[in-house]
Amino acid sequence: MRRGLLVPVCLYANKAGLDMLETTLAALQDITLDKIFRESGQEALNSVQMIMQQGFTILPAGICLSVMENYVSYQRAVAWKVVREGTDVHYLAFAFTNWSFV
Structure with a gap:
């Protein structure tokens, strides 16, 4: 995340990160942290x-959540x-x- 950005990308x-997010390196910049950390991940x-x-x-x-909106649990981040x-x-x-799809 760059300082000053309203929506961290x-x-x-x-x-492993690409697999977890179910995306490609080319499409990664279209993902924002608020999309990944919906609901229970808001503390992040x-x-x-x-x-x-x-x-x-x-x-x-x-x-x-992954890009495909699959839930991903993790033990710690x-x-x-x-x-x-x-x-x-x-x-x-x-x-x-220790992440895995739920």
Whole structure:
């Protein structure tokens, strides 16, 4: 997520992330975090300010949605701020552990 964006979008995912979101790298930028973290995952979006101040946060087990609107459960997620050296451009990175389709 870049600082100042109203709707955080996905910029990169590894193979596991693409599989979890049921998308391709080319289509990834069309996905916004609010679409992934609907309903029970809203705490992830509410944690953005804490991530920007503290640098990271650990999200407890939860459920998010893939692009195909399939529910995906995860045991834990870690979100952290990535800062581009020499600029004030910030991104968020997420790592999900033990995810599976529900």
